[in-house]
Amino acid sequence: MNDLQLLGPRASGEALGTAVLKAVADDFQVDEVLDIPLSGQGEHLWLWVEKRDLNTEEAARRLARAAGVPVRAISYAGLKDRQALTRQWFSLHLPGKADPDLSRAEDDSLRVLKQVRHQRKLQRGAHSANGFTLRLTALHAEHAAIDARLEQLKQHGVPNYFGAQRFGHAGGNVHDAQDWAARQALPEQRNLRSRLLSAGRSYLFNQVLAARVADGSWQRAQVGDLLAFTDKRSFFMADEAACSDPRLAILDLHPTGALWGAGAPPSQGAALALESAVAARHPALCDWLARAGMDHERRILRLPIGRLTWHYPEPDILQLEFVLPAGCFATVVVRELVDLVPAGQTDSPCVF
The missing domain is CATH 3.30.2340.10 (TruD, insertion domain)
Incomplete structure (x- = not known):
């Protein structure tokens, strides 16, 4: 099945050009937005985790091994992309146990940024939104047309x-x-x-x-x-x-x-x-x-696309920042702008 069969027609008109997304993991950054005040005490240890080129399920398995608990004791609000730099919450059920040493789970692909105790486990779908920072590289499109399209998307979704x-x-x-x-x-x-x-x-x-x-x-x-x-x-x-x-x-x-x-x-x-x-x-x-x-x-x-901003760090790079409700896909925003092509397959001249 092709993209049109799986999704459907664009609403904003034809693609304005081409670009590459995820040439490297850091080109696609996601920050989970969780509006839950954590108490600082309880039998669940909540972890704010940064991961790069690692899917959520594998991150959960690594945390479970390091903590010495079964993987069923690990909870998370949602699955995040593997080929990306993402920051999301996990919780570990540790009744009657001290905070474990999680350093064995950490390397260049996973870091525990914060840990806080709470009375309840993290439920699926508990996050309210996701914040995205996307870098579209090898951009072949007129900046004026991109700007006009983004203003349209900001107004109409x-x-x-x-x-x-x-x-x-x-x-x-x-x-x-x-x-x-x-x-x-x-x-x-x-x-x-x-x-x-x-x-x-x-x-x-x-x-x-x-x-x-x-x-x-x-x-x-x-x-x-x-x-x-x-x-x-x-x-x-x-x-x-x-x-x-x-x-x-x-x-x-x-x-x-x-x-x-x-x-x-x-x-x-x-x-x-x-x-x-x-x-x-x-x-x-x-x-x-x-x-x-x-x-x-x-x-x-x-x-609706929340807090949408954009700029061009270089003439052939478009950086987008926005917030979407949980369960929604950043790629459908990009799809209304350009066709995405694999890295290394962009040999047409840049038009700005």
């Missing part, structure tokens, strides 16, 4: 697609999910099962969002839509009055799309018709997700 990394190389996770769905079976391995269920559900959501980007309705509420605030998981039905809510214009309130699970989508009207049409094209996948015990949930269609 971008489609809240699940990024291509959710789907594995060449969409392999989606292919595997479809194979399991065709047999109405589930992998026994927990991590694989979770990854494939997530990929299948994310793929269906992207199909709904792609259709609404194509018809222009991703930016506006329709009667029968289910609306949600940027930082809330609850949603409510849109009537005619809600479709004129001023909070839609300031990117605080948004229409949502289906994250498939048990039962029919609770949307109505045109939104339900579109979501039902997507489900009708993928009946085995929808049924598989429901049988796996997934609950029907919603995801906002529009992604």
